[in-house]
Amino acid sequence: MASCILKRLSSSKKQLCLLLRLETTAKNLAATRHLSFTYQPETASAAHGETTRMNFFQSITSALDTVLETDSTSVLFGEDVAFGGVFRCTVGLKDKYGKDRVFNTPLSEQGIVSFGIGIAAAGATAVAEIQFADYIFPAFDQIHNEAAYFRYRSGNQFDCGALTIRTPSGAVGHGALYHSQSPEAYFAHIPGLKVVIPRGPIQAKGLLLSCIRDKNPCIFFEPKILYRSAVEDVPSGDYMLPLSEAEVLVEGSDMTLVGWGTQVHVLREVALMAQEKLNISCELIDLRTILPWDVDTIAKSVVKTGRLLIAHEAPITGGFAAEIASTIQSECFLNLEAPILRVCGYDIPFPHVFEPFYLPDKWRCFEAVKKLSSY
Amino acid sequence: MSAIRQAQRLISFSVSLRSSGIRIYQCLSKRNFHRVNSVTCSENVTSKFDDRPEFPGSKSEFVSKLEFIEPDNIKGIPVYRALGRNGNIIEESEDPKLDSSTVLKMYKDMTLLNTMDRILYESQRQGRISFYMTNYGEEGTHIGSAAALDPRDLVFGQYREAGVLMWRGFTLDQFMDQCYGNVNDIGKGRQMPVHYGTKKLNFVTISSPLATQMPQAAGAAYALKRAKNGLCVICYFGEGAASEGDAHAAFNFAAVLDCPVIFFCRNNGYAISTPVKDQYRGDGIASRGVGYGMMTVRVDGNDVFAVYNAVKSAREIAVAQNRPVLIEAMTYRIGHHSTSDDSSAYRSVDEVSYWDKQDNPISRLRNYMINNGIWDEKMEKEWKLESRKMVMRSFADAETRKRPSPDEMFEDVYDVLPKHLENQLEEMKNHVKQYKENYPLEHHEKLT
Incomplete structure (x- = not known):
């Protein structure tokens, strides 16, 4: 199932390593070219x-x-x-x-x-x-x-x-x-x-x-x-971080942004853009654990901000943002100042050369921030 | 001309003889390849080449003539048998020489299982339990294999292995409590009847999806090997389950990763209604073993001594050599697949009756016992009465016990109750209290 074409190309470990190095180099170049966030x-x-x-x-x-x-x-x-x-x-x-x-x-x-x-x-x-x-x-x-x-x-x-x-x-x-x-x-x-x-x-x-x-x-x-x-x-040593606990990375007062994985970095930039361009203060939360997820941290934030944007790379329909939106609207209905918005991948297979258009990048998220704030 | 020879050569079978005489098929090593080759192949085929294939993992030689392997030309894998239908040991060397108390326990467990099956099957028909699966006809595979194992060996079952549990000491009460899903069910009333499991007796809880237990058994065997405790894993499955992808993963992982596991196939002729001719085209499940590089043997599953001998030897190989062994036990499912099935829709009464009357593991063992003077008509009659009484008593007790409190349904999803389940538990309790007349609370222990 796994598509390791490399295996078929080469049986020798040395060659394999070389191929991998080449692939990795190519990957880095490509990543640099398309990187949709700043780490x-x-x-x-x-x-x-x-x-x-x-x-x-x-x-x-x-x-x-x-x-x-x-x-x-x-x-x-x-x-x-x-x-x-x-x-x-x-x-x-x-x-x-x-x-x-x-x-x-x-x-x-x-x-x-x-x-x-x-x-x-x-x-x-x-x-x-x-x-x-x-x-x-x-x-x-x-x-x-x-x-x-x-x-x-x-x-x-x-x-x-x-x-x-x-x-x-x-x-x-x-x-x-x-x-x-x-x-x-x-x-x-x-x-x-x-x-x-x-x-x-x-x-x-x-x-x-x-x-x-x-x-x-x-x-x-x-x-x-x-x-x-x-x-x-x-x-360097042995340490553990808690599961099922989201983390507030940036405190803010006007809007809550929730993401996980790579998308956290996209949203971090969006929060900066919102501050600079729109004078909107965003609270950024990394959900970290998808299941069982930390409802309280998100709800507490939304009670404060009244606005919620959730973003993930996976297709929007049936994505985990839908679960968060549904729970938060029932937990925080009277605190909401605008409908909860989701910025996600489109409902299509992940497309190769169209990746920049497919991803919920900072510009799509920024647009959602504008919509949320002006609702 | 040499299609058969060619096939034999390419398939690379060799036969190794155990002291007791069970023939276990083994993949040919490079060394004895030459030996067999020199006997079965004409020299002119190999002499044309002065090199051998160097492809990674290659174990054979070049040939200059195009010939396909025709599976129909390969002789079928034989069925090992120790006890004839009349209950006589066929070859003295194959007598497992079990003491009479062990043989009596074998017989009593096989027949008690039979009695329990009859009563639980009937109780489902009367609507007292929701579902049942009988073990009729396969008692020999259960008891023969269980008796040959160390009781600490870990069992991964499919679902029709109640006899293995019985041999290990799972009580009638425990069987009945599980089928009723009452407060005494150690599975806490969560699964359908016959999904038994007991940590104490090293029998991993049954799940309904087929063949999922097989690659898990390989993994568990790997862990036992690393723990160096001299134990192995036995994994039961049907010939139908062997068509699942998990079966392939299991055989391959176990062989490649040197896992001490016995794969025990109960080939009972049917997967619900699907006969073996619609299940596979090759020579049963055993023929696959060598392809994976596994020691393999086929036994008569209706011969409890043959099964015992095979599993005992397989266990020795698995533990001593850290490698998997495949046993295909040929048997026949005399009962319907389950209480949701009526097998008269797809097989004749005569066919079933043949196996029930002519080749039944219980009557074969009974013949042996009578021949050897450790059983007679009187004892049979008394045991029938006694075992029926035991089953009825357990059955009646299990029926009176309540089901666990509905609170219990939220436990054990995780090791500790997470916040969202705590909330859902409260929500359920409040709702059920408010609408109590609409829920079968009288059958359950009280809500907390």
Whole structure:
């Protein structure tokens, strides 16, 4: 299922690495060309100790290293994981922890997820990688009917809470239909699952460690455009960030902007534009956990601002913004000064050369801010 | 001319003989390839080439003649049997030499399962439970396999393996409580009848989707291997489930990742109404094993001793060599698929009656016991009465127990109740209290 054309082109590891490097270079060029946001590095909490400069994929590696170090039952696996992963998230870990703990699997997403369920059900910790979120669907049955229901259907006798599925998602500048999807809303409809999307390296490490140690199966979407473009001073040690808690990144009084993953950075720019061009004060919230999501933080903000804009890359119909809008209108109906607006991907497959027109970029969001403020 | 030979050569079967005589098909290694080759192939085919294929993973040789492998020319995989229909051991070396108390337990569990099935099937017909699936005809596969395992080996079942649970000590009360979904059901009344599970007896809770348990079993076996506890996993599935993608993933992952798991196929001839001729074209499920690089054997599932011997040997291989083993147990589903099915719509009464009367695992074992003087008509009569009484008592008790409180339905979705479910629980309670006359509260424990 996973479209690793590279595999067919070359069987030798050396050539493969070269190809990957080439691909990555191309990816960076493309990303630079199309980058629809400016990444603004954050500062880690001093409480989490010393830091090291890391990009997003290195912070993932650091989290995985921490898990392998602290939990002797833990294993990492997926397609091409052994040599470091096509996005380099597991580089060096096989050599450090052995091939029985960091290993390749055959090319089968349903196999990867279910193998992880079995490992977790037998009492060990499983971190499974699905190479692209676009290819997670063969595993949908295992995630929905199996992983998520494992505890409930057994009356809490068995569970697979020690399973975490990591998968790169979202726009990347040139990914087209099958390397760009943001399928989080599908998984938001599954009781028993936790769905998390980090916005940068510091967040990624802390949230991933929380997911892996959480007693429920988690899906961790990694916005792949951030792998190299987002660089921060990430705490070197072991730290966790809370699940199911949204974070207010910018305080404001006139309007609430909610996003997650890459879109947080788009909205950060929108908030600046709104301030500069329209003198509108926006409160920016990163939802961070899609399921179970933090209603209170959003509701509290909307009670204050009276206006809400939600933006995500996935198609608008049935997207997670719809769920937020529906809940917030019933929680905050009398506080609302305008209808809740959603700026999302259009209801079309993610199109290759049209990506700049498809994305809920800062200009589309800015227009929505104008509409909301003048309603 | 040499189509068969060619096929044999390309399929690369070799046969290894165990001391007890079970023939387990194994993928040919490079070393013995030459040996077999020199016997079965004419030299002129290989001598034309002074090199061998160097393609990644290649295990064979070049040939200069185009020949397809014709599966119909390959001899079918034989069915291993230890006990004849008359209840006599066929070959002395194949006698598992079980003591009489073990044989008696086997027989009593097989027949108790049968009695329980009859009563629960009838109770569904009377509308007392919502659904049921009988195990008729497959008792030998359950008991023979369960008896050969370490009770700590982890079981991943499909849904028709109640005998495995019975062997491990799941009580009649526990079966009945689950079917009623009452307060004593350890599954807390959440699943349809027959979706049993017990952590205590290392039997992972059944789920309805087919074959999903198979790749999970491979993963669990991987974890057991790493824990170095000398245990393995057994995974039961039907020949129909083997058509699912998950079955393929399971076989392939288990073989590639060296997992100590026994894949136990209950080939009972039907997937609901679909006969095997509409399910697969090859030689059953066993023929797939070698393709995945798995040790494989086919057994007579109606011969409880054959099943026992096969699983015992498979377990030794799995644990000692950290590799999967595939067992295909040939049997026949005498009952309907479930209480929602009437099999007379797709198979003849005569066909069912043949298997019930002529090739039944229970009567075969009974013949053995009578031949060996450990069972007789009188004991049979007494046991029939006693077992029926035991089942009826459990049944009556389970029926009187209430269902769990409706509060319970929000528990265990997550390890702790999250805020949104806390809210929904409150909402449900308030609503049900307000409209109590419209809800079957009298059948449940009180709302908190």
